[in-house]
Amino acid sequence: MRLLRRLGLRARVTLATTVVAAAGLAVAGVLMVVALERALLGALDDTAHGHGRDIAALVESDQVTNPLPSFGAAVAQVVDAQGRVRASTPGGDRLTPIVTEDDLDALRAGEAVNLDGGRLGMPGQLRVVGEPAGPPGDPQTVVVAVPLTEHQRSVQFAAIGVVGGGAGLTAALGLLSWVVIGRALRPVDELRAGADIITGGGGEQRLPVPSGDDELTRLAVTLNDMLGRLDAASERQRAFVADAAHELRSPITALQTELEVALHHPEAADPSETAQDALAEVTRMARLVDDLLVLAHLDDPRPVRQAEVVDLHELVDDVVGAIPEPRAGLVVDAPEPARTTAHRDSLRRVLRNLVDNAVRHARQQVTVTVRAETGTVTVAVADDGPGVPEADRERIFERFTRLDDARGRDAGGTGLGLAIAREIVHAHGGTLTVDDAAPGARFVVRLPAADSTEPYGGGPGPSV
The missing domain is CATH 3.30.450 (Beta-Lactamase)
Structure with a gap:
């Protein structure tokens, strides 16, 4: 052995x-x-x-x-x-x-x-x-x-013939097996050599695909698809880290500037105003770090499943009532209960992100509509602002994406709210889309009703 x-x-x-x-x-x-x-x-x-x-x-x-x-x-x-x-x-x-x-x-x-x-x-x-x-x-x-x-x-001659013929046939079969197996394993060696030169630094490095349509060919295609997904994930990770560093650099630079002015020119700096500005930048960084932690938790393949039946009508009332002095009017249209099985705090974050986004872009009014349909519950958040161009209606759900009219520091967003909202909704087996509210934008959340099929194989999405 x-x-x-x-x-x-x-x-x-x-x-x-x-x-x-x-x-x-x-x-x-x-x-x-x-x-x-x-x-x-x-x-x-x-x-x-x-x-x-x-x-x-x-x-x-x-x-x-x-x-x-x-x-x-x-x-x-x-x-x-x-x-x-x-x-x-x-x-x-x-x-x-x-x-x-x-x-x-x-x-x-x-x-x-x-x-x-x-x-x-x-x-x-x-x-x-x-x-x-x-x-x-x-x-x-x-x-x-x-x-x-x-x-x-006669029996002796037959035995000699059988032994000799069997030995020759065995040797020929062994040689044929050696050649055939060597040719069959050659693509495996080529795959190994191809995998050995892949450095993991990204790019279009792929394994050689053997000719034909057999198991090794399908394995090579599957491995190349996996490498493509890994490259895409690595690229997203690098972009995410770069965007996070860029977003954090702005408040850190502003905070550093405020403190340097206060230290080098104390006579020209108002301590109270400096503290308020510093607090605003720290709050901005804390909000960004909190969003980053939420995204890291959503990317965890081991979700925390803490399910309960949530009435979206009550949850919307709580979220709207918790917004201090909104700059636009808030109207809730929820004539009947709409229940789903989910993590309450996760859905609260989704609704708060959507309502905050709508208030930030609305001119006069934001309308939140809650409906219960057959097997589905729906929450729609509509504003009367400038709306979202059709070409950007998927891009706005990407991380650190903000349209041109929302890039100012005073807009208050980190570019992560909509991305977080969509990932939470997807984790709960639902969808989040945006369409035209004429005027404005209308974000629609659809989730399975509490008495319909449960997402995630019988459990809710992760708690965030």
Whole structure:
């Protein structure tokens, strides 16, 4: 076993194939030789019985001569019930039976026995059979012995041929297996070499795809798809880190400037105003860091599943009531309960992000509509602001994306609110889309109703 572990896959498979083939050929060869031996021995017995029946016919017709007519190399005797030899071929003993009394009883019972040819001065062994003869009052037995030399020589030649042919066939099969397995494993080695040169630094590095349409080709295609997804994820991660660093640099730079002015020109700085400005920048950084932590939690493949039935009507009332002095009017249209199974705080964050976004862009009014439909609950947040161009209605859900009219520092957004909202909604098995409110934008959240199929395989989305 230790030696097998040191062999390569190609050698192990070839060895296993050769051993199995050799074992199969050996079994088949043994069976063939045994079958041939029995067939030849049966044919020899039939020939001897034929000679015995011819002599028995002479006995029956009382035409027996002594010596008996010869049948080639066969030796025949006619033996009576008392074990006396009545007649014999020229090569046989005319006084003593060629077999013992026990063997003679076996012959009378229809069996065949083997006899050492030395008793008759012949090389090798003899095959002896018996045929009944004579009238009932004088039963006799015709004993016929034929040489086994040719039979044994034929079986020996057959065994040699089987061994030689089996060995040659096994060697040829082993060589063929080595070549075929080597060609079959060549794409695997190419995949390994291709994987060895991939540095993980991004780009379009891919594994070579073998020709054909087999399992290795599909494996290479799947691995290349996986590399593409990894490259895309790595690119998103790099962009995310760069965007996060850029977003954090602005408040840090502003805070550093405020503090340097206060330190170097204390006479020109109002301590109260400096503290307020510094607090505003720190609050901005804290909000950004909090959003980053939420996104990191959403990216965790092990979600925390804390489910409860949430009434979106009540949750919307709580979110709207918690907004201090909104710059636009807030109207809630929720005529009936709309329940879903979710994490309450996660949905609260979604609604707060959507309402804050609508208030920030509205001119005069924001309308929040809650509806319960068959198997679905819907929350729509509409404002009468400038709206979202159709070309940007998917881009605004990307991280750190803000349209041109929302890029100012005073807008109050980090560019993460809508991305967080959509990922939370998706984690709960729902959808978040935006369409035209004519005028303004209308963000629509659709979630499974509490009595419909549960997302996430029976559990809610992650708590954030």
